[in-house]
Amino acid sequence: MSGTGWRLRPGRASDAATLIGIEQRACGLLRGHPAWSLFSRTHLAAADHIDAAGKGRPWVAEAEGQVPGYALYGELDGAVHLEQMDVEPADGRRGLGAPCSSASRHAPRRRDPGG
Template identity: 45%
Template sequence: MAGHGPSRSPEPRLARPEELALLPLIEQQAGQRLRGHPAWAVFSACPTDAAAFAQGLHARSLWVAESAQGGIAGYLLAGVLDEDFHVLQMDVLPQQGRQGHGRALLRHALAQGAGRGHRRAVLTTLSDVPWNAGFYASEGFAVWPRESWSAAMHAVMAEEAAAGFPMALRVAMQRTL
């Protein structure tokens, strides 16, 4: 019956070249939710590089979620860190939040990573923001203790520190695929 119950959004899919220009706008709008947080200045000053989106598109590691009304609700950009599937950036438009887009994107991307032979997924995120570490924990990620980080993760965290992130609030997380 049309109009009854929640509408299902389509399954996440690979981004298309013509959609690349939308992704920085989604990132910027999603970042507004951090206004007032100690990491806000870094996020607003260091958006994802357009080349990173293009590289993700080329590597087939950039997925989008469409809203039920049409248009892009969010995206997830991944890469490879050592042998691990690396969730680099995920953003959902604030007005599309809490509708399952982020969860669908993450689950889809992790399935793709597992299908590509990765045994583990890794990421860095904010420990004190519920839609960051808490969200990833609800999807099976656990804090990755600093003493067991790979050299590549140490390098990622050093880059984040150099960018000015409040490192006391940054965590690395991992999950078996």
């Protein structure tokens, strides 16, 4: 996929399997790094992605029907913060990370009614 022609859009519940795959493949790049043991144990479950989508927390990059990366936002003490961000290894170093990580300007600034 080229580094151009993609757009950011809100994540959907139907993106869960795709986002899990991106996270797992990106984590694979850490094999041999001291952080591997931590990151290889902390993948988000499909239910986590589905719940987050219902709250407007994920933003995905999309091009030609493909999702090469995403950012997942949360709220802490009333401030939006980046919880998770991953890019497909094959699409790394193509300018997706910065816009995904700055998508917090689109993230909802409302409290989770359950929390």
